[in-house]
Amino acid sequence: MADAIADAFDTGVHALIQAGTGTGKSLGYLAPALDRCATSGDTVIVATATLALQAQLAKKDIPAALDAIEVVHGKRPATAILKGRTNYACLYRVREGLAPDQDTLLGGEEVAEAAKASGAGAESVIGAEVVMLREWAEQQLAEHGVADRDDAPSHLPRSWEQVSIPVRECLGVQRCPFGSECFVEKSRDEARKAQLIVTNHALLAIDAMHGGTALPEHDLVVIDEAHDLVSRVTGAASDELSPQLVERVARRALNHVDDDTGMQLLEAADALKSALDEAPVGRITEAGVMTQAFALVRDAARHAVSQLATKPDDRPAVMQGADAEKTQAAAAVKEIFDIAERMAALRPADVVWTTDRDRFGRWAHVAPLSVAGLMREAVMSTATVVMTSATLKIGGDFDQVAQTVGLKRKERVDSPSVEVDRAEESTELHWAGLDVGSPFDYRRQGILYVAADLPNPGREQMAPEVLAEVAELVWAAGGRTLGLFASQRNAEAAARHVRAQLPDLTILCQGDAQLPELTRRFIEDPHASLFGTLSLWQGIDIPGDTCELVIIDKIPFPRPDDPLMQARQQAVTEAGGNGFMAVAASHAALLLAQGAGRLIRRASDRGVVAMLDPRLVKARYGSFLRATMPEFWMTADREVAVQALKRLQAARES
Template sequence: MPEAQPDPSTVRELLAAAVETLGGSERAGQIQMAEAVGRAFSEEEHLLVQAGTGTGKSLAYLVPSLLHDQRVVVATATLALQHQLVERDIPRLVDAVKGRGLDTSFAVLKGRSNYACLHRIREGVPDDQGTLQMDVSIGDMATKVLELRAWAEKQAEDDGTGERDFAPRHNDREWRQVSVTHRDCLGAAKCPFGQECFAERAREKAQRSHVIVTNHSLLAIDAIEGIPMIPEYDAVVIDEAHELVARVTQAATDELASSDVERAARRSRRYVEGDEAEELADAADTLRVAMIEASPGRFETLPADLHDALVLVRDAARSTLSAYPKKQGGGKDETSADAGLQQARGSVQEIFQIAERMAANTEHDVLWLSEAATFNEQSRVPSRLHVAPLQVWGPMRDKLLTEKTVVFTSATLKLGGDFDSVAGSLGLKPAERGEAERTEDVLPWQGVDVGSPFDYGKQGILYVARHLPPPGRDGLGQAQLDEIVELVDAADGRALGLFSSRRAAEAAAEVVRVRLPHLTTLAQGDAQLPELAAQFVSDPHTVLFGTLSLWQGLDVPGDTCQLVLIDRIPFPRPDDPLMSARQRAADKAGGNGFMQVAATHAALLLAQGAGRLIRTTTDRGVVAVLDPRLATARYGRFLQASLPPMWPTSDPAVVRQALKRLSGLV
C-alpha cells in the first residue's frame, strides 16, 4: 500500500533550511520538484522531471529522499555529480536537518574496480604461468604504483575508503596494478584481507544507510542483470537520466577477441591436468581465422565459420571449466587460498558466457565485428566481436520499473516538446500515461517540467545558418569553414566548437589558427580534457574545438564561452551497428525508426550541446548551428522543440553584430 504523503509544508521547510545552509536561495521550480518527488514516492508512481541547469534539483530530490520511510538509491552518470552529492550537498543537508529525528545516514557505492585491493597490493596476482608479480618494471610506472600502494596502506591504517577518486594522480594502467575486477575478486570469505577490504566495507556501510549514492552501471547490474550489488531499497532517483539508456546498454554489452580466449587457455594450463586447456587454445586459433575472414560490421546472419568457431570456443570453455579441481570433502575448495586458480577459472567462465551468448545470436541481441586499427608501429587494436542488447526498455520495465518507484530527472528529458520519446525509451509507454491503477501492463507515470531560472529568450540566440549548403560526407566544406572563422572572429575567441567527428574539429581548428592567429585555438587531443578546459576558462580569447565529451561534460559559465558552434545535426552514423539495428527494429514494429532512434538521439545531443552556453543567470551568447536542415527539414521542428527557448534567427549579420557587442568589439 502507498504510504502517507509527507506534508508539503515539511518538504518546503526542510528544503528552505538546506538551501540556506548551502548559501543559495529557493526557487519555485525547486520547490515544485521536491513536492512532486515526495508525491511520487508516497503514491508509488514513476516520475519524469525536467529541471533546467541552476534549478537546484539535487536538493529537490534529496529532501524527500530523507523524508521517505524506506531506503532510497540515487544513481548518477558522472563522477562529478557523485562527488557533488557526497562531498557537498548531502553533508550540508544533514547539517541543516539535525534534531528533526530523520535517518540521515548515507553511503556511496561503486563497482569493485573503483577500490584499491589489499590482496593485490600485498600478494600480487598470478601471471599466465601462475607466478605472483606486480607489473611495476617500467620506471615512472613503478614509482607511481609504489606511491599508490603506499597510499592504499595508509588508507587501511586510517580507516579510509580506498576509493580511486581520492588516490594520488594516476592513469588507468597504473590503477589496474592496485585493483581487481569483480571477476578476479576472491570474495570476503576466501580473501585473507577480507576484513579490511575497502569494497566490502563500502557495502557494509551501504547496508546501514538510508540513502545510497551509486552510478547508472551498478544500478543496471543490480536491478536488470540480477547480480546483487546494492542493498534492498524501495525507490530510486536517477539523475542525469538522459544518459541512462546508453549506460544500461554499455553495462549489458560484451566483447570477445581470440586473444582473450588464448589468455584464458594459458592461465588454465597450470590447473587443468588434461588436454582441455590445449583444446581451448586451439579454439582460439579457429576463432582468429574466422574473424579474419569475416567482414567488419553488423551481422544480419552470423557467418557459418564464425558461428562454428564460437560454438567451438563455448564447448572448449565448458570442458575446461569442468576439468578444474573440484571441492573436496569438508565443503571447502582444496585450493581456496590460491588466488590464481579462482581468477583463471573466472576468466574461462567469462569466455564461456560470452561465447554462448554470441553463438546463440538471438533476435534480442545485436552482434558485430569491429575493424582492426593501427595507430602507429607500437599501437595496434585488433578486431573484436561485440554483442549488445537490441533494446533495454523491456528489461528496465520488467526488472526495475515493476519493482521500484523510479524518479528520472535531467535538464533534457522533453524531446520534441514532450516526455513521450524519453519515456518510451525507458520502458514507460506514452499511451499508458494517466492510467490511475497499476497493473501488470500499466506503469503509471507523470512528467513535470519545473522550468529554468534562466530567461533563454533574452540571454541566448539560436542561429541556424540556413544559407549554407547541407553538410556532406566529406567533412566541412569551404562555406562552413568561412562561417566558423567569421563567427569566431566576431566573438573574439570565447567559442566552444562541438563537432560530429575528430577530423572536423581538427580541420576547423587548423583553419582558425591560420586565419585568426591572434587567438589561441585548442583542439581536443592537444592535451588532457581538464587541462584544455582550464586553459579555455582562464583566457577569454581562446577557442576550444572537440567532439562528444565536450557536448555533455563541460561546464564553463561566464564570458569565456559566448559562442557555441555545432557543425551538424548529430545523427548517429549510418554504419553504427547498434543504432541502425534499433532503427530497423522500430520500422519493423510499425513505428518510425528514424524519428524514434536517429532523431531522438540527435535531439538529445543537440539539447545537451546547446546547454553548454547558458550556465548562470548572467550568461549571454549564441548557439550557432551550421546545418540548415534544422530549419528546412520536416524533422527540424522536432529538434528545435527539444532546445532551450532561445531567440531564433537565420540572419548572419544580426548574429555577428550581437557577438561583437558581447565581446566588446563594438
C-alpha cells in the same frame, strides 16, 4: 519539483521530471528523499550517471540537505556512496607477489614521476605506477580504511587494473586472506546501514541483471541525469571478445588444466582471429564463420571450466597462492564461456557485431537490442522511480524516454504539464511527466543562429564555406568559443583553419592534451577557444564569459554504420513505428539539447549557439529537434549573430 517527487513517493506513480540547468535539481530530489528517510524510514537509492556527480553529491549537496533535514526533523539520516567493485583497490591484488626485494629507496609516487620524466616506455611507467598505487592503498587503509580510485594519484587505466579485481575473480570475503580489511565489503556494510545510498547507473543496471544482489534492499529510486540511463544500462549489459583476451585467459589457465584442454583454448583464440580477419566488419545476423568461431571458443572454455571446477569441500578455508590463482583463472574462463555462448546463440534480443577496435586487430561485441524489458521488470516494477534530467522531453514530450525504460505511452490529463500513463491496472506502472522549467530566460539571454545558406554537411571533409563561417564567428566572439564537432577530423580541420586565419587567438583542440588540462586552459585564457567531439557535448560546465559562443557543425545523428543503432531502428520500423524518428532523430535531439545547453549556465550568461547545419530549419524533422533545445531567440541572419557577439566583446572592453 520537490512537491512532485514527494507526491510520487506517496502515490507510487513513477515521475519523469525535466528540470532545466540552474534549477538546483540535486536539492530538488534530495529534500523529499531525505524527508522520506527521516519520517517513514524508507531506504532511497540515488543513481547518477557519473562518478564525478557522485562526488559532488557527497561533498556538497548531501551535507547541505542533511543540515536542513536535521533542523526540521531533529534527525540526520545515514547516507553512503556505493560504487562498483573495480573502483576500489583489492588488497589481495595489492599485496600479491609484492616481495621485500621490490622495495625502493624512492617512494611509489616518486618512482612513477621518475619513469614518466625519463621518457620510459609504457611498461616501465605502468610498473612504476603499480608500485605507487600499492603504496598508496596501504596508506589509505591505515589512515582512512578505504582506497577509492577517485582519491588515487594520477595513473593509467592499465595500472589500476593491476590493483583492482573484477567481480567474478573476487575470492570472496570468507576465503580471501585479507577479507576482514576488504574495502568493497566496508563500502557494502556502510550502504546496508544507510537510508540514502548514492550509486551510479551502471551499478543500478548490474543490480537489475543479477537479481538485486548489487544494491541494498530499497523502497524508492531517484535516477539523476536520466537522459543517459539507456546508454549506461546498455553498456553494463554489453560484452566484447577478442583473440588477445581469449589467449590471455587461456595462458592463465594453463597451469591448472591438462595440455589438451589448454591447447584447445589457444587454438580457439587463433580460430577467432582468423574468423575476424576473414569476415566483414559489421553486424552478424546469421550463422557462418563468425558463429562457428564463437562456438569453438565456447566449447573450449566449457572444457576448461569443467577441469578448473573445485568441489566446495576441497576448497581451503582461506585461499592463497596456487589455490587462489586457480579460482581466479576459473572465473576468467567462465566469463569467456558466457560471452562466447551469448555471441554464438545470435538471440533475437541481442545484437552481435565486429569492429576494427584498435591497433591490435578486430573485436566482437554483443549488446541488448533494448533495455526496456529489463528496466520494466527489474527496476520500475520493484520500487517507485523518479527520473530527472535537463533533457527528458524529446521532440516536446516524455513519450520517447518513457518507452525506452519500459513505461507505456501515456494519455494526457487535465493539467497541460502533467502526463499520466494509463497502463493496465495489473501492471501498476502509471507515470507522470512534469517540466519544471528553468530559472533562465533563454530568449533574452541567448540567440540560436542557424546557417540556412550553408550546404548540407556531407560525410567527407568540411566545406570551405563552413570553415570560413567558423572563423568569422570565432573572430566576432574574440575567442570564447566552444566548438562541438561531429568527428575528431572535423574538429582538427576547423582548428587548423581558424589558427591560420586568427593567429592571435588560442585555439585548443581535443587530443592536444588531456581534457581536464584543455578545459583548465580554456577557462584561464579569456581569448581561448576549445574544439572537440562527443565528450564536450555534455558534462562540461563553463559559466560566465569564458564561453559566449557554442558552434555545432552538424546535427549529431548516430553513425549510419553503427550496428546497434541500425538494429534498434529496424526493430521499431518492423513493429510499425518510425525507426528514424524513434532512434536516430531522438538520439540527435538529446545531444543537441545537451550541446546547446553548454551556453547558458547561470542567469548572467549571454551568447550565441551557431548551428552550421541548415537541415535544422529545412528538413521535416527540424521542428522535432528544435523542440528539444533551449528556447533561444532564433535567426538565420549571420550578420545578426556576428553583431551580437561583437556587442558582447565591446561590452567587456568597456
